[in-house]
Amino acid sequence: MDKYFFGVDVGTQGARIILVDQQGKLIASDARKFNLDDRFREEQSPDLWWQDCQEMMADLISALPVHINKSDILALSVTSTSGTVIPLDKDLKPLHDAIMYSDPRSVEQGKRCKEIASKYVKDGYTGFNASSGISKMLWFIETYPEKAEQISLWVHASDYIVGKFSGNYHTTDYTNVLKSAYDLEKLEWPAFVTQEIGLKPSWLQEVVPSGTVVGKLDADLAATWGIPRIDVVVGMTDGCATQMASGAVRPGTWNTTIGTTLVIKGVTKTNVVDPLGRLYSHRHPEGYWMPGGASNTGADWISLDFAENLQELNDEAEKLIPTGLLAWPLKQEGERYPIMAPQARAFFPENASRAALFTSGLEGVAFIERLAYEIIEDLSGEKVEAVYSAGGGSNSDVWLKIRASVMNVPIFKCKEASGAFGAAIMAASNTYYTSLIEAASAMTQIEKVVQPDTTLQAAYEEQYQAFKQKLSDLNYL
Known part of the structure; x- marks a missing residue:
């Protein structure tokens, strides 16, 4: 019944x-x-x-x-x-x-x-x-x-x-x-x-x-x-309700929502204490912790600067990756997570084609996401095992491939990740099911699983280290 x-x-x-x-x-x-x-x-x-x-x-x-x-x-x-x-x-x-x-x-x-x-x-x-x-x-x-x-x-x-x-x-x-x-x-x-x-x-x-x-x-x-x-x-x-709806409710699982901004929330066994204040932790109902943070980097640059045919741009990006180019499509002044740099500004490669600018922007957001997870791993001593993805940024297959290959973890695209759905999961968690983890496991649906592409990983590792070096050279990191 x-x-x-x-x-x-x-x-x-x-x-x-x-x-x-x-x-x-x-x-x-x-x-x-x-x-x-x-x-x-x-x-x-x-x-x-x-x-x-x-x-x-x-x-x-x-x-x-x-x-x-x-x-x-x-x-x-x-x-x-x-x-x-x-x-x-x-x-x-x-x-x-x-x-x-x-x-x-x-x-x-x-x-x-x-x-x-x-x-x-x-x-x-x-x-x-x-x-x-x-x-x-x-x-x-x-x-x-x-x-x-x-x-x-x-x-x-x-x-x-x-x-x-x-x-x-x-x-x-x-x-x-x-x-x-x-x-x-x-x-x-x-x-x-x-x-x-x-x-x-x-x-x-x-x-x-x-x-x-x-x-x-x-x-x-x-x-x-x-x-x-x-x-x-x-x-x-x-x-937190959106996190529940994504399915990221057990230790080692994380949710990245890429909308206007990039928001990361996950579950750890211990409280993650960030002396710089970039992260803060909610308490999981089963005694774990749910640290998270919000970046000023996201997908707003796409709607603002690349309003033309996105499918065509995504198709071109598929042919260009990895670009080897360094870009950070930050649309406002300053960043708050994963780095605290009020003086931060966007940067893009010079003399690049429009498709290359778009593609390198996708890669730049993936590098920011990886940096965020590296900081989480350093502070918690725990390993990020999977990323559940929601938001408009998850609708690009090539972006999912880039992100999975940059972070070297599988990305699970959520079918439904709304606050109302998260509330419904909470309603079921101790009335029909015996826990939040059991309810979320039964009720959330994964639309797509994207594994890291082994042909991209080595190049992206080199490109990511160059990205971090540029942030350091600019005194952002």
Whole structure:
């Protein structure tokens, strides 16, 4: 008998809900853009999110195929933005609109939070800034002292939607609290959060592993939608949910998403501590660690500079590799990962054809990706065994070949790697399956496996070492 799971993704500008079965097959989906005002980067109404989610759930359930037995729907979970927080009053109603992760107004509070945390935290996360939840909480209580007296609880974006589904607002997960200053090593709220930053202990949520069941669907909602009181699973941040959807959930597996930027997330047995702050680690629900980092290098240069026929360019690239040329298609000033170089600039080979410029750009991104993984291996002492790939950059077969050959690991192209799908996997992880690893193994699907090309590896090794030398010569590395 098939069983079914909802995944709810509340993004910055809209929401998506999907229903999948225990094998990850998509049964139904719905999406909608929020009706936002000009303040949406700073503040949004969480009740607007909930109104759209309710309507989408109703529409999706009413349109389910007749062969889907609603009594076989088992659970749902939610993913949303990291660092977005909401103060709730004694009735668990929003005291203020959600303060978005992209709101820059708490930059000074972020600096203070970082200074305080750095005094006490030796190996954990201290990279607080304006995008961190803890910074926004401090900003709010300093900006609105009269409202601070009415706060009963601080919650994160996904927690609010979980609360609306289940009535439980008091529980959150490992991924949401990283940027709210929770200690993921000791699994406790550190004393400096209340004693120096100034939050009240009663404002802080209980923290549980991602995938934990925290309640049942509200009885009135279940009756309205004509489904059972299914399990509601604690929420998760969007980046981690996408990692779950990629299948990179066991030690040694990694996910690279190449969109506008290049984002790397993976799983290690031990916490990866980066003294330079390029990487930070989430806590895996099964006790492992999920380090990751985001580069300013990605695929934006392709859409900006090579908007013509991409298939033709890819076909030409297939004939040109390896080019032996050095390029770094960085579209903005400065890099943050795998190197911290605010002065960094792009470079390209001189007098190269357009096809050669395109191809060497593909190679340059692959070199940045390999450098990122080398740093991870150096810091963790562990080996990268496979890379699961998602994002628009995975649609180029020649780029997949280049990357696999540069890094000398197989690349698995994911069929579905969305936040909503990751949330659905989390919903199944401890309701139908016994763990996240078991759920992801059963539900994720690999569209393509690309092995390293042995005829390219030696040339790419030489080209990569020359690339690193150029970065060093430019004082970037």
